[in-house]
Amino acid sequence: MSPAPVVAGPHPAVAALRVAVRPGLARAAGRTVLVGCSGGADSVALAAALAVEAPRAGVRCGAVTVDHGLQQGSAARAAATAELVRGLGLDPVLVARAEVAADGGPEGAARAARLAAVRSVAGTVAGPVTVALAHTLDDQAETVLLGLGRGSGPRSVAGMVEHRDDGDLRWWRPLLAERRGTTRAACRALGLPVWEDPWNTDPAYRRVRLRTEVLPLLEDALGGGVAPALARTAALLREDLDALDALAAARLAALLEPAGTLPAAPLADLPPALRRRVLRGWLTGAGVADLQSVHLLAVDALVTGWRGQRAVSLPGGVGVVRRSGRLALEPTRVPGGAAARPGPVHDSRGDPSVSQSVPAPEAAAAGEPAPGSPVDGPLGPDHGYGPDIDHVLLTEEQIQQKIRELATRIAVDYAGREVLLVGVLKGAVLFMSDFARALQLPTQMEFMAVSSYGSATSSSGVVRILKDLDRDITDKHVLVLEDIIDSGLTLSWLLKNLGGRRPASLEVCALLRKPDAVKVDVPVKYIGFDIPNEFVVGYGLDYAERYRDLPYIATLRPEVYSS
Numbered sequence: 001m002s003p004a005p006v007v008a009g010p011h012p013a014v015a016a017l018r019v020a021v022r023p024g025l026a027r028a029a030g031r032t033v034l035v036g037c038s039g040g041a042d043s044v045a046l047a048a049a050l051a052v053e054a055p056r057a058g059v060r061c062g063a064v065t066v067d068h069g070l071q072q073g074s075a076a077r078a079a080a081t082a083e084l085v086r087g088l089g090l091d092p093v094l095v096a097r098a099e100v101a102a103d104g105g106p107e108g109a110a111r112a113a114r115l116a117a118v119r120s121v122a123g124t125v126a127g128p129v130t131v132a133l134a135h136t137l138d139d140q141a142e143t144v145l146l147g148l149g150r151g152s153g154p155r156s157v158a159g160m161v162e163h164r165d166d167g168d169l170r171w172w173r174p175l176l177a178e179r180r181g182t183t184r185a186a187c188r189a190l191g192l193p194v195w196e197d198p199w200n201t202d203p204a205y206r207r208v209r210l211r212t213e214v215l216p217l218l219e220d221a222l223g224g225g226v227a228p229a230l231a232r233t234a235a236l237l238r239e240d241l242d243a244l245d246a247l248a249a250a251r252l253a254a255l256l257e258p259a260g261t262l263p264a265a266p267l268a269d270l271p272p273a274l275r276r277r278v279l280r281g282w283l284t285g286a287g288v289a290d291l292q293s294v295h296l297l298a299v300d301a302l303v304t305g306w307r308g309q310r311a312v313s314l315p316g317g318v319g320v321v322r323r324s325g326r327l328a329l330e331p332t333r334v335p336g337g338a339a340a341r342p343g344p345v346h347d348s349r350g351d352p353s354v355s356q357s358v359p360a361p362e363a364a365a366a367g368e369p370a371p372g373s374p375v376d377g378p379l380g381p382d383h384g385y386g387p388d389i390d391h392v393l394l395t396e397e398q399i400q401q402k403i404r405e406l407a408t409r410i411a412v413d414y415a416g417r418e419v420l421l422v423g424v425l426k427g428a429v430l431f432m433s434d435f436a437r438a439l440q441l442p443t444q445m446e447f448m449a450v451s452s453y454g455s456a457t458s459s460s461g462v463v464r465i466l467k468d469l470d471r472d473i474t475d476k477h478v479l480v481l482e483d484i485i486d487s488g489l490t491l492s493w494l495l496k497n498l499g500g501r502r503p504a505s506l507e508v509c510a511l512l513r514k515p516d517a518v519k520v521d522v523p524v525k526y527i528g529f530d531i532p533n534e535f536v537v538g539y540g541l542d543y544a545e546r547y548r549d550l551p552y553i554a555t556l557r558p559e560v561y562s563s
């Protein structure tokens with residue numbers, strides 16, 4: 001018997017990419033697929049795979065290439081890429097011109113412009129369109145790391161999805177399980193020219209530094225397999241998040257009342273992950289855009305920390321109120337004075353925060369009575385200061401949450417060391433006591449009392465020691481706890497003073513900072529919130545020795561200063 005003829009199959013990399021696109025093509029029946037092609041190895045390899053597999057699956061497949069107009073010769077580059085994919089047999093091949101906005105980061109602006117350009121040319125194709133994007137497993141790993149670094153929640157760590165419907169358009173990423181090496185090998189095997197985008201090696205971009213510095217270091221330190229592990233983590237997380245989202249959507253549908261309100265009691269019984277999703281779904285479904293986690297936490301507090309708060313202001317001129325046991329959305333009242341918002345509060349990651357205002361008596365009367373004793377104010381015990389308070393800048397919950405975050409970070413930074421906390425009396429006393437309890441490390445405590453304000457609302461600039469430390473701090477790891485950095489004069493003086501006593505290390509953790517008031521720059525490693533340049537009281541901060549006992553941070557009505 002003669003030997004069977006040897007049939008040369010495609011190169012393994014080419015074969016792998018062809019196999020990768022098949023399941024998605026089966027879902028693309030009746031649609032036109034356009035490969036988003038930059039001319040780089042990933043998208044050229046994807047175009048080549050689809051050029052072979054799409055006709056077999058009976059799917060029309062073309063391409064779209066975007067001219068960002070940002071680099072010299074970009075129009076010629078787009079034309080050459082269009083020519084290349086036409087040569088592969090793709091049809092139609094469209095060139096889209098992106099208008100990149102001048103504001104925002106260059107990566108984000110180029111991406112937004114690219115998506116808009118693709119969307120607009122896809123609209124010129126008859127029938128539904130699927131745009132195939134060539135993101136690989138390596139891109140996914142970078143996305144997961146970027147999301148982790150941003151700390152913006154599990155969705156950003158869950159990476160990119162394979163399919164996403166966006167009106168008539170569907171985005172499809174068939175290569176999320178393939179490595180970048182495979183697309184390069186496929187291009188080489190097929191003799192396809194690829195364009196090396198100089199931006200892909202420019203260390204000015206965060207993603208490039210992750211790719212060229214962080215991931216290789218992680219691979220080395222963790223013994224390899226990091227990119228697939230990150231991609232796998234993202235996939236598992238996505239499954240969990242999708243399940244939670246589906247549960248929340250079902251719960252929202254069940255709870256939503258005909259008037260668009262939500263009953264608070266059944267919401268309070270839900271686990272936080274579900275409850276916040278229900279609230280987010282409710283708010284976004286009602287058209288609230290740009291919802292930040294701080295907004296959501298404040299709305300959540302209407303459910304779980306109800307003390308008679310007034311409306312929580314949200315972006316877009318709406319607020320959420322709790323009335324008669326239900327949450328309702330209503331336009332925010334244009335404040336006639338007392339309830340005016342002063343300006344954004346930023347936490348250390350720059351999230352704009354919400355402020356909640358103390359209810360006017362008529363609002364409290366119309367709303368649900370606050371539980372507890374009659375001396376309770378709208379945000380909990382107001383210690384009888386109620387009439388003096390103008391608005392609340394940071395709620396008790398926001399402060400406590402921030403302290404937990406700071407303590408977690410500091411416990412990592414100081415692992416294995418014993419910390420000597422130096423509290424600056426009197427302002428930092430509440431911060432010190434909550435922080436010391438949150439910090440999971442052995443700590444010792446010392447206090448120093450200084451004063452530069454007396455009963456004024458601006459620093460005299462002259463710092464006086466009212467009480468010195470009780471002991472030597474030589475060779476100790478000193479962490480100074482300050483309630484607020486305003487002009488910075490107190491801290492600048494204090495750091496010089498303490499630094500002269502030869503501690504092993506000296507750092508500062510301040511709960512608040514007023515960036516617009518700082519007169520001397522002081523090195524502060526840990527900051528809770530950046531706040532507007534207004535005189536604030538509460539949570540240790542006083543005006544004429546009053547208000548330190550409030551559990552939240554607020555501003556005072558102007559009459560208080562004049563009386």
Ligand SMILES: O=P(O)(O)OC[C@H]1O[C@H](OP(=O)(O)OP(=O)(O)O)[C@H](O)[C@@H]1O
Nearest residue numbers: 425426427451452453486487488489490
């Ligand atoms: O950055 P600066 O402008 O120097 O202000 C910050 C300092 O002012 C406050 O102390 P204050 O002198 O009012 O004493 P107290 O803590 O006893 O209220 C605050 O507790 C800080 O220590």
